[in-house]
Amino acid sequence: MRVFVTGASGFIGSAVVPELINAGHQVVGLARSDTSAAALTAAGAEVHRGALDDLAALRAGAAASDGVIHLAFIHDFSQFENAAAVDLRAIEALGSALEGSGRPLVVASGTLGLRPGRVATENDMPEEGPGGGLRAASARAALAFAGRGVRSSIVRLAPSVHGEGDHGFVPALIATAREKGVSGYVGDGAARWPAVHRLDAAELFRLALEKAPAGSALHGTEEEGVPVRDIAGAIGRHLGVPVASVDPGEAAGHFGWMGAALAADTPTSSALTRELLGWRPARPGLLADLAAGHYFGGPAA
Numbered sequence: 401m402r403v404f405v406t407g408a409s410g411f412i413g414s415a416v417v418p419e420l421i422n423a424g425h426q427v428v429g430l431a432r433s434d435t436s437a438a439a440l441t442a443a444g445a446e447v448h449r450g451a452l453d454d455l456a457a458l459r460a461g462a463a464a465s466d467g468v469i470h471l472a473f474i475h476d477f478s479q480f481e482n483a484a485a486v487d488l489r490a491i492e493a494l495g496s497a498l499e500g501s502g503r504p505l506v507v508a509s510g511t512l513g514l515r516p517g518r519v520a521t522e523n524d525m526p527e528e529g530p531g532g533g534l535r536a537a538s539a540r541a542a543l544a545f546a547g548r549g550v551r552s553s554i555v556r557l558a559p560s561v562h563g564e565g566d567h568g569f570v571p572a573l574i575a576t577a578r579e580k581g582v583s584g585y586v587g588d589g590a591a592r593w594p595a596v597h598r599l600d601a602a603e604l605f606r607l608a609l610e611k612a613p614a615g616s617a618l619h620g621t622e623e624e625g626v627p628v629r630d631i632a633g634a635i636g637r638h639l640g641v642p643v644a645s646v647d648p649g650e651a652a653g654h655f656g657w658m659g660a661a662l663a664a665d666t667p668t669s670s671a672l673t674r675e676l677l678g679w680r681p682a683r684p685g686l687l688a689d690l691a692a693g694h695y696f697g698g699p700a701a
């Protein structure tokens with residue numbers, strides 16, 4: 401397939417591109433800068449210039465493809481509502497270009513905030529509104545294209561997609577532990593965080609492109625939930641700093657934008673996804689990946 405990939409130069413996209421090429425697909429990646437364009441060319445992809453707010457470029461890229469994987473997202477948590485709105489418009493543009501074609505549109509989303517307190521499944525849909533639900537409108541819009549002749553699906557990723565090059569939650573936790581001199585967790589630290597290795601996530605995007613039925617909500621969670629206390633413990637060991645509880649009332653002050661997410665118990669199953677697509681994630685789990693040392697520049701002492 402000739403696959404149009406947005407966010408192809410990002411942390412996950414740069415794993416999705418070789419995953420697709422190695423499976424015999426052609427990749428056309430969206431690039432908004434010379435740097436990203438050069439990275440895509442080096443990875444063996446064609447370049448389609450444009451940005452997320454250039455809807456004509458998105459429509460043209462999708463129309464000239466046999467399928468789309470949408471990974472680009474503006475990760476500016478100070479203006480998340482704007483990022484979510486840009487994402488929604490981009491999905492509308494990509495989907496409308498594929499309307500009536502039966503071609504696949506695979507859209508990245510997240511599990512955070514899906515159903516705190518119990519194991520969330522693919523059958524759960526998030527509430528719209530603040531918190532993890534801000535991307536709910538995008539997810540619904542993507543799935544709605546199933547009724548308009550698009551084989552659309554969403555891949556809800558664990559909040560920690562980990563591996564070399566990670567610049568998400570785990571590096572931010574490590575930076576906070578370095579800055580504060582303590583590796584913290586909220587309350588008793590029992591809150592569970594789903595996790596998935598970047599290479600396993602990339603494989604899931606390929607499988608979704610190739611065979612997810614229209615309207616599928618899929619889960620990119622290899623581990624249902626790793627207790628935050630254990631993640632903090634691994635970080636503390638590596639940095640040689642104490643591991644300690646942070647009072648829930650002080651979580652926002654201590655962890656900043658991550659406070660609420662760290663306190664939320666959000667275990668998430670991917671059993672239905674594995675059964676549907678034959679996805680078999682096999683890379684190291686989050687704690688094993690932390691023990692490998694690349695997050696810290698080397699293995700623990």
Ligand SMILES: NC(=O)c1ccc[n+]([C@@H]2O[C@H](COP(=O)([O-])OP(=O)(O)OC[C@H]3O[C@@H](n4cnc5c(N)ncnc54)[C@H](OP(=O)(O)O)[C@@H]3O)[C@@H](O)[C@H]2O)c1
Pocket residue numbers: 406407408409410411412413430431432433436450451452453470471472473474475508509510511557558559560561562568569
């Ligand atoms: N990483 C995680 O732990 C995680 C967890 C849950 C969900 N997700 C979701 O998975 C998807 C991919 O995440 P990621 O970690 O790979 O993100 P990332 O490393 O931050 O990469 C973001 C990608 O989006 C592109 N992009 C950003 N703003 C753009 C714009 N205005 N126009 C065009 N392209 C733009 C970037 O291009 P440049 O190269 O030009 O910057 C880059 O290719 C996102 O939807 C993300 O929210 C990720």
